[in-house]
Amino acid sequence: MPPTVAIIAPGAMGSGLAACLAARGVTVRTALAGRSDASAARARLAGMHDADDATIAGCDIILSVVPPGQAVALAARLLPALAAAPRKPVYVDANAIAPATATRVAALLAPSGVTFVDGGIIGPPPQPGSGATRLYLSGPAAGRAAVLGEWGLVTKVLDGPIGFASAMKLSYAGLTKGFQALAAMMLLAATRAGTDTALREELAQSQPQLLAWLTRQLPRMPDKAYRWVAEMEEIAAFAGADPAAASSFAAAARLYERLAADYAAAGPEVAALTQFLA
Numbered sequence: 001m002p003p004t005v006a007i008i009a010p011g012a013m014g015s016g017l018a019a020c021l022a023a024r025g026v027t028v029r030t031a032l033a034g035r036s037d038a039s040a041a042r043a044r045l046a047g048m049h050d051a052d053d054a055t056i057a058g059c060d061i062i063l064s065v066v067p068p069g070q071a072v073a074l075a076a077r078l079l080p081a082l083a084a085a086p087r088k089p090v091y092v093d094a095n096a097i098a099p100a101t102a103t104r105v106a107a108l109l110a111p112s113g114v115t116f117v118d119g120g121i122i123g124p125p126p127q128p129g130s131g132a133t134r135l136y137l138s139g140p141a142a143g144r145a146a147v148l149g150e151w152g153l154v155t156k157v158l159d160g161p162i163g164f165a166s167a168m169k170l171s172y173a174g175l176t177k178g179f180q181a182l183a184a185m186m187l188l189a190a191t192r193a194g195t196d197t198a199l200r201e202e203l204a205q206s207q208p209q210l211l212a213w214l215t216r217q218l219p220r221m222p223d224k225a226y227r228w229v230a231e232m233e234e235i236a237a238f239a240g241a242d243p244a245a246a247s248s249f250a251a252a253a254r255l256y257e258r259l260a261a262d263y264a265a266a267g268p269e270v271a272a273l274t275q276f277l278a
Contacts, residue, residue, distance in 0.1 A: 002026040002151055003060035006051065006089075008074060010035065010043035014065040016125030016133070020152035022047030023128040029056055053081035061090045061145060062114075064105075065121070069230030071095040075105045082112035092145045094119035094135060096173055096231045098238040099163030106139075106162050117145040118162040120169025128152060138164035170238045174249065177228055178235070180221055181252035183214055184259065184273060191272045200276060215277050222270045226260035229253050 005021055006029045007014045018028040029051040032040050043050070056062060057078065066074055071093055082088070091114045093105050099118075106116040116139065123133030134154045137145050139162040149155035158164050190199045203211040221228075232253035239245035262269045 003147065004029065004058075005148070006030065006056040006059040006062045007048065007065055008056070008062070009066050010039050010046065010048055011065070012042075012125045013121060014063070015042045015046035015048065016127065017063065017065065017121075017135075017153060018043070018046040018048045020126050020128045021148070024152040026151050029059060031056060053078055054084070057081035057085040057089065058087065059089050061092065061148065063119075064091070064093045064095055066095060067227045067230055068096045068101075068234050071097050071101065072105055072108065075108050079109060079112055082109065082114050085112075088113045088115065090115045090117055090141065090144045092117045092119045092137070093166075094121050096120070096169055096234060097166055098170060098234045099166045100237060101234060102163050102166040115141045115144060116162065117142050118165040119145070120165040122169060122172050126153070136165040136168050138162060138166075138168075167238065170235045173231060174235045174239065176217075177231065178249060178252055180217055181232070181255050183218060184221070185255060187214075187218075187273055187276050188269055191276065196272075196276050218273060218277055222259055222263040222273070225256040225263060228256045229260065232256060 002025050004027045007018050008031055010018065010030045010032070014030070018030070022028050028046070028048045030043055030048045031053070032043060032050040062078070064071060064074055075093070082091070091109055093102055093116070097105070102118045106118075109116055118138045120136045121133065122136065126133035131154050134156050135148065136156050136158055138158040138160045142157045146155045146157050158168060187196065187199070190196045200211070232249045236246045236249035236253065239249060259269060261267070
């Protein structure tokens with residue numbers, strides 16, 4: 001018998017996970033209160049059912065899939081319902097948060113009696129039948145969430161404590177999204193200097209694979225930049241033992257903050273990146 005799963009929230013990633021589970025007969029619930037019409041439509045298309053907090057707390061597994069800056073707030077919001085639930089769910093924090101933040105969420109939820117599992121998602125919003133997106137899990141109870149691998153998701157259990165899956169996620173995101181930040185900085189610098197055309201021609205000649213990667217990845221970045229701000233801040237905390245790394249990712253957070261505002265205002269910086277990569 002399939003488990004009942006709550007996924008909060010029904011963004012691109014959450015609804016993608018829901019669609020994979022729903023396609024295998026899993027009942028997927030979410031919370032649509034305060035969400036936009038677009039979010040509600042996306043949730044319905046993915047087979048998600050609106051539910052209040054008490055109903056969500058009654059699910060077998062809860063997947064927290066929100067912007068990283070909202071992970072602690074979501075746990076705090078659900079805490080009363082989880083504490084009152086007669087049957088305790090497995091709570092998987094699958095957000096891009098630092099190991100210390102994952103530990104904080106686990107401690108916050110501990111009085112409710114739920115089973116906490118640390119998670120991290122690598123890959124794009126999944127499609128049913130695709131193996132391109134992996135849900136990494138860690139902690140003593142990771143196996144209880146790995147059952148989702150039998151119902152449409154790709155799960156990987158890491159042999160490590162709570163925080164291990166978060167460390168894996170941030171190590172990967174620090175490379176991919178951190179490199180996109182570095183690339184955006186240099187492409188904008190070249191544009192300001194007037195050497196953007198020459199740089200593109202040189203990349204096409206000497207670094208065609210790098211240019212192909214940038215052409216594929218960077219155009220998708222501006223409309224997601226606002227969500228990457230907190231993620232870069234979490235990576236800065238994760239890398240905090242290295243002052244150079246911490247300051248680099250703190251700077252990347254400010255860059256994404258600026259690019260998000262520029263994108264919202266149809267400003268010149270995103271336009272310059274688009275033109276370079278066209």
